[in-house]
Amino acid sequence: MKNLAGFIYHYNSLSLKLFPAGMHNEIDWNNIAFSDGNFDFYLLRDSGASEKSYVEYSTDSDYNINPLRLKETVRYKCQISDSDNPDKKENYKLHFKNESNKFLKTEKDDEKSIVFQFINYLGKSELCFESDNKPLSLSFEVVPDKISYESDYVNLTQAIAEECSALLLEYSSPTSLTFSQDAEKQQKTALEQFIFLRQFCYADNIESLFASIKSNPDRILIEEDEFKPFGQGAPSKRFFTNPLSYGRNWNDSSSGFYLPFEIAVTHKCESLDTPANRFLKFALNVFLEICENIITYVNEPNSFYVAEAGEIKTRIENILQDSFFDDVQELTLIPVNNQVLEKREGYSQIFNAFSMVDLALQLDWKGKEEIYSGESKNTALLYEYWLFFELRKIISKIDGCLPVLQNGEDAFIKENDGLTISLCQDKKSVQHFETENQKIDLYYNRTFSHKNFEKSKYEGSYSRPFRPDYTVAIYPKTYADEDKAVEDGAVSYIHFDAKYRLEDLSQFINKEESEAEINKEISEEKGESVMNTYRRGDLLKMHTYNDAIRRTVGSYVLYPGSDNKDGKRFSVYEEILPGVGAFAIRPSDVTKRELNAGEKAVQDFIKEIVAFNANPASRNARADYFDRMIAETPSENRPVDSDSKKTDSNLYMLGFIRNEYYDWLKNEHLVPSSAEDSNFLRLENGIYFYYHAIRDGYVYPLHKDIARAKYFLASRTDFGIHKKISEYVIEPWTAEIASTELVSSETLASRLQEMKDKTGKGYEPKEAFKAQFYYLVRLKNIQTADISSSEIKVIDSGNLAISPYSPKIVKVEK
Known part of the structure; x- marks a missing residue:
């Protein structure tokens, strides 16, 4: 019944009146809507004002659901009175059986009333009180608003059982x-x-x-033997092989032969003793x-x-x-x-x-x-668990995508003495998959922390820890595992959150919201009434994941609605990623085996993501290219030490050193003059190489692997004039790259002064620096070398298209 808002429960002379806190005057207490046993139920005074029911009562359920149901997140007030003793002052000891439950908030207004609210809790509860020192209680079920709590619990339970059965058959049949x-x-x-x-x-x-x-x-046809007088039936085959056992009462016949009076005769009959029965x-x-x-x-x-x-x-x-x-x-x-x-x-x-x-x-x-466990039904957690099974099934059904069984600590399925599922609330669990070109890791409850952020350029959250319900990590198959891919920033993360209490997209996003509605919604978000359970807050959390968690390209809500076609998605560009959105997905008839519309929409979306992630021409891939370049290069406040980054001993930075500076280095004998020169001065802190970073607002582009180069090669050939590396003249020495800094022109001048010559003076350029900021590379362990341009290999076709005076990244082949 719609608009049901309160009730009075009668026990002898006691009456318990229960209603939403603050709504007593909005309920028509003078007219009973209906009664059942000790309950009298009442409607809102203005029945057309809202179709919402704050109280439900139904005896039709076959699923162990209490007929009395209260709504999660609603604040209720319960008042107790005694018609025989209206002035009674004693405490009726109003309390909850599960009052220590962290999901229950209670306030005692006075000795005869209690205000309570359940948040993120579904299942049974009991409001306890006393009468004449006799303990009594009022039982009810806490249910979500508008969701089909009963059928959802049954469907989810059956669906998880089906998935677990499939797992058993998948690993052993x-x-x-x-x-x-x-x-x-x-x-x-x-x-x-x-x-x-x-x-x-x-x-x-x-x-x-x-x-x-x-x-x-199920029947089978069997043969049975019975004894009959001789001549009244065909003898059993057994009689001819064992006549003494299958013949009775043998007598001497007139012809001198012994004949049985009874013999075993075979007849056929049906039996129910089959393997199926x-x-x-x-x-x-x-x-x-x-x-x-x-x-x-x-x-x-x-x-x-x-x-x-x-x-x-x-x-x-x-x-x-x-x-x-x-x-x-x-x-x-x-x-x-x-x-x-x-x-x-x-x-x-x-x-x-x-x-x-x-x-x-x-x-x-x-x-x-x-x-x-117990008699509570944590349907929200059941839905959360089911979604992991569902995402696992959806990903494994992508063409060419195969689950990989691993026995690591966090593995979803472990094969020890039997199959073990590690899926558990607040614990990380992962299922690995592989396609022809990519690897996919599906996580449950993976935490992205600030600690990870500080240790890596491509992992963790830059603020508080975040733990999405599900994370899909996609990276190239060329990497041995995800950790190796993370080191190179080659991982993309897509997050999903389960929102069991969200029923339709109108709760999630509404394009037609007026400015007043938006202001009201934002104000509600700041209070405790919403509790991050419904509506716009879910969408904002998806934006938070995208912003806070490194390498995240999309975050989406999964909710048990029935209005799903393609889901609701919002993208930064006209492409599928990066973005946020929501998909409706709930168990259907599990005996039908095929995917329902919601499952199909999520599967199509994940297929798109896997294909999109491998496309180097997308806006997202191009933005990622430059984002990784920026992450790898230093800032003014953070030098990049080669000891703290992943370098490749096969990669060399080939840098153009201008004549004036190089002449000074040679005159001061800070670099070898030839491949045979071993008497050059080795400064304790090494020497510096520098190149433009920012000039007149223009940011100079760099090679994507510039931060991975371990060694340095020098050339005096003008990169701006000579376009082919085969034309470069390579200086007769190499060095290790110790660190790289982003410095202002003033700081650069100061650092160059640190390289003291014989008279105690450092390098001072004749002309002022033209750029405002430079990349300053400190070089150590200078060694003589005889390298020609023919031994240098350009490692990608875009190497020379980058700013002419930016360093080139090459390999040396001897």
């Missing part, structure tokens, strides 16, 4: 499994097994499935044991689970007492590839249910306790 029961392990996983079983028994009514099996059972009997006994475990080991007498387990146990016992099973023997081997179990109505559903409940015994998943 025997034709049959020898089965033995481990009672201790079953007790530990009883609750999880029962959740699967309970859903199956309600959704696919087990009695109707058994009726379907009885209408078309043996499995059916076995599976039902396993289901029965699960229910008995719940009744035995759940230490809560009033538990919904215990009551339901008793009901399902009775159903299964009635089925097992049917004469159908009179001649069905015990199962010794599970026939996994049996066509009857896989395809025939009734059998296939029970076989699938058995696979789900048996899953807990075969697959070790540490994170499952967070969603299957």
Whole structure:
């Protein structure tokens, strides 16, 4: 019922009135909308003002959902009164059973009222109070606003079970499994097994499935022998091989031969003792044991689970007492590839249910306790887990993309004594994939921290730590692993966040917002009412990921809506990346196997990303080229020390040194005059090479690998006049590059003065420097060398197209 806003719960003379805090006067307390048992429910006074319901009440659910439901993030007030003792002053001890829950906020207004709010919590709760020193409680379910909480929980549970079953088959697919029961392990996983079983028994009514099996059972034709008087039937074949055993009452005939009075006669009949029916009997006994475990080991007498387990146990016992099973023997081997179990109505559903409940015994998943323990339903976390399985499935279905099994600490799937899933809240988990040209790493809960930022040019967050729910890292296959790709800035990150409470895109972004609506929304974001749960804040967080986390090219929200076609995406350029956006994705009928519209949209998007990331002509790739160049070069405040960066011993920086400066270096004998000169002066701090960085507002472009060069070659050939490296004259020495700085012309003059000549003076140029900023390279370990231009190899075609006087990056081939 829409507009349901409050209720009064009656217990003897006590009344508990519950309503949204601050809305008491907006509710029509004079007219009861409807009653049920001890509850009276009330509507908003202005029924047309809003269609929102702050309270829900329904007894139709079959999924262990409390009929009374309150909404997450809504602040409620509960007042208690006693009609027999209206002036009673004692404390009724209003409190919550789970009051220590970090997701629950409570305020005690006075001794007779409490204000409370659940944030990021879904599931059961109890508001406790006392009457005449007798403890009492009001139970309810905390549910998200507008989301189909009941069906989502069932669909997500079943979908995860399907994915886990697929994992088992993916890594091992025997034709049959020898089965033995481990009672201790079953007790530990009883609750999880029962959740699967309970859903199956309600959704696919087990009695109707058994009726379907009885209408078309699996049979075999068998031969049976029975004794009949001699001559009343064809003797059994066994009579001729063993007449004494298959003949009775032998008598001497008149002809002198002994003949039996009765012989074994063969007749054919149908039998239900087949492998499929043996499995059916076995599976039902396993289901029965699960229910008995719940009744035995759940230490809560009033538990919904215990009551339901008793009901399902009775159903299964009635089925097992049917004469159908009179001649069905015990199962010794599970026939996994049996066509009857896989395809025939009734059998296939029970076989699938058995696979789900048996899953807990075969697959070790540490994170499952967070969603299957107790009586709360953490549907938001269940959705978060399901999305990882879903993204894994989506990526693995891309043509040529194969999952790679690894046993590292963070590996999603580990193959030790069995399969282990490492998926767990607040813990990093990763699944590796490979395509023909690229590697893809899918992460769950990967943290990008400032510590990573300080250690690397291409990793981490420059401010606070961020932990997206899912991160897709894409990098070339030429790298051994992601760490190697990170060192070169060759990784692209795409982030996804799960937002279970977001239902449609109108909550996420609205193009038609007025200025007043925008101002109101921004004001709400600053308060606690939104709690980063809904709407625009989710989009802003995606922008934050893009800005704060290095190498991020896109961030997107995944939410369980049903309005998805292609998702909603916003891009910086006209290309797919960089950008932000949202996709609606939720479990569909998992028995259909094909992807639904939301899953297909996400898969198409990831396919586009993988293809786009390999395109060097995109705006994003070109912007990345220059961004990496800037990251590799120094700033005024941060010199780049060669010892702290990744250099390549095969790469040389070939620099043009102007005549005036080079003549001074030679006159002071700071560099060799020939390949045989070993008596030059070796300064403790080395010598300097410098070149233009910024002149009159123009930033000089550099070779992309300039920061990776380990050695230096000098030339006096004018780079601006001679365009071919084969025309260059190479000076007879090499040096190691110690460091590079970005300095002003004033700082450059000061540094050159540090290279003292014999008279104690440094270098002073005759003319003023023409540029405002220079790159200053300190050279150490100068060695004589005889290198000709023919031994120099240009390493890419763009080398000479860069500013003529910028250094070239080359290789030397001897």
